[in-house]
Amino acid sequence: MERKHYLDQLRAFLMFLGIPYHAGMIYSANIDWIVFSVETSFILTWVFQFTHTFRMPAFMIISGFFAMLMIGKQGEGVWLKSRFIRLSVPLISVALLVNPWQMLAGAIADHGLPNAWQDWLARLSSPGGHWIEQLWFLGDLLIYSSLLALGWRYGGRLRLGRVSDRVLDLIGRDWKSAALALILAGSGVVGAATIGSMLDVNILFSGMVQSIRTVAFAPFFVLGAALAYRPDWLERFTTIHLPSWCAAAVACLILTLVEPRGEPVSKAASYFLTPIAGILSAHVLLCVARRWFNRSTDLTRKMVEASMVVYLFHMMFVCWFGLAFTYVEWPVLVEFVAIVVAAMVASFCVHAVVSRSETLKFLFNGVIRGGRSGGPSLTPRLQGGR
Template sequence: MQSSPRFHYIDNLRSLALLLGVVFHAALAYGPYFSNIWFTADPTNHVAFDYFAIWSHLFRMPLFFVIAGFCAALLISKRGGNGFIINRLKRVLLPFVVFFPLTMLVLYHALGWGAEIAHEKPALFTVFQSVKEPIISTMHLWFLWNLTQFCLLCWLLQKHASLYQSILAVVVRPAFLLVALPILLTVALYQQLVPFPAPDKLYPELWSYDFYGVLFLVGAGLYHHHIRVQQYARYFIPLLIMACLSLVPYFYLMPSSPSLEAIIRAANTGVTTPEHIDIFVVIAQSIAIVAWTGVAFLAGYKWLNQFSQLNKYLSDASYWIYLIHVPILIYIQFPLSNTTLSPWLKMFVAVSATMALGLLSYQLLVRHTLIGVLLNGKRVKTARSQQQATPIS
């Protein structure tokens, strides 16, 4: 077993990506674009929340899967293939098996309670009443289910060492990242809604393999060829400019929000293929995904590569907070929807209260319990944790 330096920016980026999920899901309630889609869509809204949600959606989960691939390669290098897959089954699959049914039960109660107290029910409740046999969704826990699948495939791939290393060497080359990767993402997302949906079905969704699976491999390649990260960091400013410019055609070509009829049809069939596919907006979306994910990763490398007790605490707590945050948001946002507060103040209250409850419950119920061991592994002394990596993506 090899020892590895701790990549602090990976830990910090991972926690930020997860915690950004709280802000993202809270914002969905206050943007008019998502008024037909989200559980707690508020009658008072502002278009700024749409722009934030659509922008952050471009890189939040793509960045997470790049980090997950990085951590997977690190674990394989450190513990070997069998040690890697055992760790991933314990830290990724087992939490999914435990929290999926619990989250469904709590979410069911939260929505029923919200329907009773809300003065104005969100449009999505019309969908609930119209769907006869809904397709089971893994909700916001879809990332655990998809990550388990990718880890199993990575475990099989690493058994063929030469092929594994050859693939990882290719996916971090400039030509692949700038040309091949946007093309692969365009192919993957061609028949999906824009903005792209979550691959939240219990059965494998092949487009997710071509999208998140490829990004997972890029992350693994960046671990084995970390010198590439140092080289690409020199071009951070040009990449940031490119990322900002990519938003112009993306937002300009953005299709209108799905109608209730389209949402009902998708909920009944599980098919998210739009009626009309605009290849240009799909291409614009793919370029923006690559650019903004690269910006986020390199920003972390440049400015977040340091250890602190606060960062370590947030890194550990972020997993728990992400797992529980959607039901908490629902319990908070439904009462807020009955008030005349501005959407900005509602957003602040929802995010602040969710984060506070998440941190408090982590400290009291998780950090020093078996749940903490399940999610983050056994705690180690600070001096050791600064020297060794214990991937939790």
């Protein structure tokens, strides 16, 4: 069957987009990141806050699509085992071997080189989100994959197939039903965040697990699975619809404005808009990718192959290059471009080394000797029962 190259290429592009996104955070006017500059940039702050509204939602939708496709071909047991190896091995490897150097850069940024060592040792000896950082999505994908495998295995006994078909029939009936589903998804995230706050479970394990984020991104993974479950949905979702594009632009703009604000009303609006803006903008991205990027070339194949390792390592380089530029006084945009280019080149160099070692490919790509690192071939419909 014909491979849908645009999904591979869009997924790689979204991972590469993490480099300018994290480099832009160094100059953010809204937050103090791992490494931060005293010089901030209004342009970088809002441009990359805007990209935050669509980058990971689209990535999660593509991940859900591949997940449903492959579980239907391989069965839940074989597929889940391969998912755990592919996701958990790089998660653990980068957390233990790479992220400590990000912590050191952060310690130097906070306290200066002479006083950084004590703070670095404190970070190394304590649990927290600093061990995860850019890896959070791997943990969430492990959760979603486990739930999908459980649903696939026990769905027949619980009649989940019939229920799913009826729900999907209702959602796909017309644009009004789809709009209502978006509103319900946003309301569900707000409700989950409210309940999580009341039960004090939004932040767990010293920040290593953020349950509200896991809930907020779940609709994207579910939609991706639905696009594979209903092949006609993928056709409709990747067909240009200008009113939806306009709605996506408005939703992403509003989310960009309200997300950094800390008051309860803004937080509620942010939770509500996250699935709406994410799904609508993913529709735009997949349409564009299908229309103009559905052809494989040597360059795109290399980018797809390198995307995982580049993403896993890029933030360490962004932190250290960003730290170096805090000691010079170049124009902000010049520094930003230099950090992005340097981090990109350094990350590709790491990929070149990793690709030549079976051990390193296992540690940082979860690829067992003889396995493939590319995405699965895509077929127009699932094999396996509903």
